[in-house]
Amino acid sequence: MKITDKLAQAHKDDKAAASFSFEFFTPKTSQGVQNLYDRMDRMYHLNPLFIDITWNAGGRLSTLTSEMVHTTSTVLGLETCMHLTCTNMPLQLIDDALQKAYLSGCQNILALRGDPPLDGSESTGDFKYAKDLIRHIRAKFGNHFCIGVAGYPEGHPEEPDHAKTLSYLKQKQDEGADFVVTQLFYDVDNFIDWCARCRGAGITLPIIPGIMPISNYNAFLRRAKWNNVAVPQSFIDRLAPIKEDDSRVREEGCLLMAELCQTLLDSKHVNHLHFYTMNLEKSTTMLLDSLHLVSNQTKQDYECENSKPWRKSLNPSRELENVRPIFWKNRKFSYIQRTNNWDEFPNGRWGDSRSPAFGSLDMFEHNIIRHSPTKILQLWDRPTNSHELGELIVRYLNNEIHCLPWSDTQATEEIDTIKPDLVQLNMNGVITINSQPKINGVKSTDHVFGWGPTNGYVYQKQYLEFLLPKTKLAKLVSQITAVNEENGYDTLNYFVTDAESNKLSETNVTDLSDVNAVTWGCFPGREIAQPTIVEKVSFLAWKDELYLILKKWSNVLLASSSDEEGEPDEANRLRDLKSSNFIQSLIKDYVLVNIVDNDYIQPSDTIFHILKNL
Known part of the structure; x- marks a missing residue:
């Protein structure tokens, strides 16, 4: 099912609890893949609306994304969104990935530009921007895929003009994008203001905030730096004194992110949370528990209809x-x-x-x-x-x-x-x-x-x-x-x-x-x-x-x-x-x-x- 349809079904009642989803990345070893499948299998019972799997271009890692999408859809019965980047990606590889996703029953693609070449040269792929990839997907597959795009609440690191960043997001909408998943952030007030600016710019797509649980102090600061996102002083004040104790950091980080998520949900700009799990389980489940989303999350009628003593495959x-x-x-x-x-x-x-x-x-x-x-x-x-x-x-x-x-x-x-x-x-x-x-x-x-x-x-x-x-x-x-x-x-x-x-x-x-x-x-x-x-x-x-x-x-x-x-x-x-x-x-x-x-x-x-x- 398309993510936008699942969102509409999950929130047809204004009083429905927030829904949520998980992101996983492709492991580097075969044992890592098997361990991740087991973790996904356990986290299935938390009832995520969907999961997504990141794309790693080049070598076997690129085919591994397709293999994992097939497994999560066909074996695990998880509604899956496949990341797909276009930088330095030949057209044949893109089309192969799309065709495999289509045959696996996957109906959701997160269309991304991807990181530019590290040497500063121009991309050698057939498409330069995410909007080009969206246009191609629509031309080749019509409305089969529900297409997501990336959003940058604190601006794009390569574009200092925030107005231009919003205009680029509007262009992706005009090419056929269906929803937005944002980069991680910690400044909730800025995010809410950015949502308002999106609506003012004519962007009507559902906005899904990307939530990064906090499990370790140094990793928290490192990810914020990598992604050029601001860290409010209140986060530092509460985490720095306990930074040497990972257990306490995880607990306090859970409280901080729960407060952030609750503020988001109270703002009415969003009703769905997307968790960057980093292929881990504990920090995400702690956060869901703090938000009372696990116990309150109820299965929709169509999910109950499809349940069996064995997991129903989503492969057509x-x-x-x-x-x-x-x-x-x-x-x-x-x-x-x-x-x-x-x-x-x-x-x-x-x-x-x-x-x-x-x-x-x-x-x-x-x-x-x-x-x-x-x-x-x-x-x-x-x-x-x-x-x-x-x-x-x-x-x-x-x-x-x-x-x-x-x-x-x-x-x-x-x-x-x-x-x-x-x-x-x-x-x-x-x-x-x-x-x-x-x-x-x-x-x-x-x-x-x-x-x-x-x-x-x-x-x-x-x-x-x-x-x-x-x-x-x-x-x-x-x-x-x-x-x-x-x-x-x-x-x-x-x-x-x-x-x-x-x-x-x-x-x-x-x-x-x-x-x-x-x-x-x-x-x-x-x-x-x-x-x-x-x-x-x-x-x-x-x-x-x-x-x-x-x-x-x-x-x-x-x-x-x-x-x-x-x-x-x-x-x-x-x-x-x-x-x-x-x-x-x-x-x-x-x-x-x-x-x-x-x-x-x-x-x-x-x-x-x-x-x-x-």
Whole structure:
């Protein structure tokens, strides 16, 4: 959706709380990119109206901006605005970036001139000014893109005449710009006066102030100097005495910027705040809390309408997607990548409309785990047996670590009712991979389980996926059979497979074309929605992925044990080797099992009961 449309929708009620957005810049390392995606994923829950991603011209960094825009729109479901500069930019590179943004579903561009050459020479690009870039975007894409431009409340460093700076902004409006995002500032009175001067100059675009949180005294002064912005004496008076204490500077800086933001909002010149996060989280969230925007920010009806148990993609090629296999519940990056080339998506019943295959694992084997080898060792250390691996998973369940090799996302409140059972299983050698508790008719507005339109009810079957020693499989199947015979129907359905097989080795599902909906919702005046399912083809595709994850983890440990650089001591080398061998044993000696409890009404946890008796 266009930013101007989102602004209008968010503020159609004059009493609505202020909206806000975040800016992120492209990191310099692959691990930095993955860490930033995780941070964006967390900050998604703050409900920003949009995010924007800066442009870095030249080399891979220029393509990285496009890659990140695709990921934030398609995988993370974040409304994204892409920065695009034109200084020293050949036309082909500009057009390629615009086309990639278009195909990703991005509808917002921040059109910028960019920094001039450092040697003082003239730009060699096809466009000299931002207005030229705006004109080109309009000529090539019409009104598809909502175009933002930069504003300078304290004047442009290359133009001392403030009247001319305003006239240049008016020219960008006349060429087709839709909104203004301003440079950072600290003099709130000057900003309010500048807004009035903009209106007097005929500039009618929405003005979005750029807000830079304060986290460190020296960085605060440095950024002000870089951007040629004035620092009021009141800021210095309150921050200088505590400049050596970063924690106190962050707290006092939060108060100062909260006062600035509140003055802006009270002035009625703005109703939206744009935060320059510097790819950090704490200072921005502190400021939002101080302004009471997190708790007061309510989702608009169209956002609630689009919410699912999984994050809705904004890519137009996936707009009809309304069901996914539960196996990728915590692996949305790989699921999107593996289905990226599908020409159609399941319509809610999965069967006949399913595309023919998931993408090959070969295409992303090198990053099957979204972390560098060093980060992998930092996160998960070196488990050498099932008990140590169980302890690692328990740490994840308790949110002491934020991810596992097969789970990119943090454990949520959803598991609280079954957490004691999950802990017990992992400490007893059953390695849990994915789970959900049963729920029966919870309101769709419930803060833990709710999704979809209001005034509805949602349901879940209990689901558990786990790695089990092959020696225990026969007893598990026997116990499942006994439960089903006692109940007179297949209360429990299960799939079993192993690393070497390309088919199910055990199951009690008689018709393997059947789909088992494990999450569904009932809403007024609508068909029943079934957004997550269990079925054979996708389970086998997921099985290959999981065992490849384990293989990659084992290889990282093996490489660490044989790495001569740094000369690791013998004890550490042997532990690395032992850990690698243990992870390999999960591939050779364990089966992957999932069980669905079809009785979502009875409160008993049948799945956990039978597993505890193995």
